Amino acid sequence: MLEKRKYLTMIFIIIILLTGCKVNEQKNIENKMNEFLSLYNKNTEDSFSGSILIAKDKDVIYKESFGMADYENEIKNSADTIFPIGSITKSFTSVSILQLKEEGKIDLDDKISKYIGDLNNKQNITIHQLLTHSSGLQKEGLYSIEQHVPLDKNIDFIKKLPLLFNPGQNFSYSNAGYIMLAKIIEEVSGVSYNKYIEENIFKPLEMNNSFCGVDNNLIENQAVGYNLDNKNPIKLPLYNLSIVTGSGNIYSNVEDMQKYISGLLNGKLISEESLNRIKDNQLGNTEDGYSYGFFLNNRYDKKNIYHSGHIGNGGYNSLIKIFPDENYYMIYLTNNDNYEPLLITSQILEAILFEKEYALPKLENETELSEEDLKNYKGDYLFDEVQKISVLYKEGYLYTTSDDGSLNKLIPSENNEFYVENHPLIRVKFLENENNYIFRIINVTNVIEGIKINN
Structure with missing residues (x-):
């Protein structure tokens, strides 16, 4: 009996020590990330303005916000601040398509003419080709900054545009293709795209601070978009994101996006088979590529899937990156029109996370050398x-x-x-x-x- 108690005591001590090591390691990562961002915002002409959340599985490793959500009203960015996520919306659209496939309502090799009529020379495009930007469709649909654009009006406009190449012959990034997918979701589900996303993604994951944009009104807790070059904030106009329904019209914050990525990786939205379609390159045997709603890449010999979002001249940039084998994911939502601060910050924070070298932007006192x-x-x-x-x-x-x-x-x-x-x-x-x-x-x-x- 005494030996058993000693054994259990030893196990308990080991668990405490391992937990302590994990806490210390996380604190060290947090300190290094804070040090970098503090020095970066202080010592460079650029500014990272927005919110960051980094997690492993369901555990948050780092969560911080920087800069102002609203300079005029002196409101700081926080984890609650809402940003338009731009083209990260495409991952929500691809998840929705995969949900409908799992329900037997569509097939990825279906021609889109099965769901959308009067396509001119586009009747042979498949759903798979829309998902992988290999359809030959033009990059954009209708363009209007302030006016609401009904989805059907946008679809009619896209139908009339000439193809860039025959479907399946090449890759060309296309917002128009994902607008088409939004229309297919509506035709198959019987509800609007926005309603489908709300009922099948937002509500099941309790993403209570996420929504699909339909106008250009600033809502509560939303960050204002700025041009922050040389740290001089210039307020930029609000876009009516109905023009990019399905390809760029979702708003969210970092905590809701954590729920989304965690739910995606843990089977709350789609099956493991469907998730593997997202993780795997759907464009052939190239090292980098595109799957369904995500780009693929390697960083430090670690596979990652990612997507960025940019509201051009609207003051917002975003990025999500998932390292599926390591179960890390990173979320960046910003209200700075300049993409470079987000890019540099994400690269440095990845280097810190994976214990690689990076340049710390210190401006030390000059040392005299002979x-x-x-x-x-x-x-x-x-x-x-x-x-x-x-x-x-x-x-x-x-x-x-x-x-x-x-x-x-x-x-x-x-x-x-x-x-x-x-x-x-x-x-x-x-x-x-x-x-x-x-x-x-x-x-x-x-x-x-x-x-x-x-x-």
């Missing part, structure tokens, strides 16, 4: 046996040459590390190797090394 030390580093460096970068010494500083002939000043910081003036996300370091020097460059998360070939 002229002799600096001149040791000057010379030509060869990268990948092809690209040559020259390092010059001039008036107490090192410079690298750009392709256009201009010079980039290197500011010395510490440990033989430098950052490029006006480019704090590019860090360089000189390493000694067998009486020679290696020039190491970290540009955001990309790392390259060149060896010195002459002085």
Whole structure:
């Protein structure tokens, strides 16, 4: 009996230790992510403005918001803030199509002429081709910023447009194709696209802060869209997203999007067979590709599926990324029209999550190095046996040459590390190797090394 108690006590202690390690690891990740975003928003001309949620399975690893949802009324972004998610809507449309397939109401190889009439030369397009942007349809349907555009009116417009290529022969990203899919969902289900999404995705997952847009009115808790170049907020007009029903008309927040992705991965929306269709490339045996409502890629040799959303000149960008083998997923919703802050932030946060190198945009106090030390580093460096970068010494500083002939000043910081003036996300370091020097460059998360070939 005593031995059994000792055994149970030992198991209990191990569980506590493992739990403590997990908490410490998560806190370390959280601290590094906060450090990056604080420095990025402080030391660069760009601003990440919006909300971020990163999770593993159902456990949230990181959830933070930055910037203002409404400058005029001094409202900060928060986890409750609602954003239009743009083309991430396409994943909701593809899930809806797969639900209808599972119910036996459609087949992915059905020609769309079975559901939509008077198609001119488009009668041979299949549902699969619409899902994979291989239909040959034009990129856009009707375009109107402020006016409500009924779905049927948009469909009639798309029908009249010429095809870019014969169906199935190529890939061309098409909002018009997903607008067509919205019409098929309506024809098969007997309800509007917006009603179908509400009843079959929002309600089952209790996504109570998500909805399909039908006008251009700002609703409660919605972020205002801005152009934030040079940190100068310029308010942008609100779009009536009925023009992109099925391809870009959903609004949500990060907590609801967590419910969506978790529900998608855990069988609450579609079967495992259907989920595998989303995870797998549907466009052939290429490394990168497109499935149903998602792009496919590899990052750090880890497969991921993702989709971004952009309301052009409307002030919103978004991104969801899922690493299915690791059960990680990342959600970014922003109210900055510039996509670059979201792109850089997502790359750095992935590097932190997977313990890879990244450039931290610190602007440290300049370290003094002797002229002799600096001149040791000057010379030509060869990268990948092809690209040559020259390092010059001039008036107490090192410079690298750009392709256009201009010079980039290197500011010395510490440990033989430098950052490029006006480019704090590019860090360089000189390493000694067998009486020679290696020039190491970290540009955001990309790392390259060149060896010195002459002085």
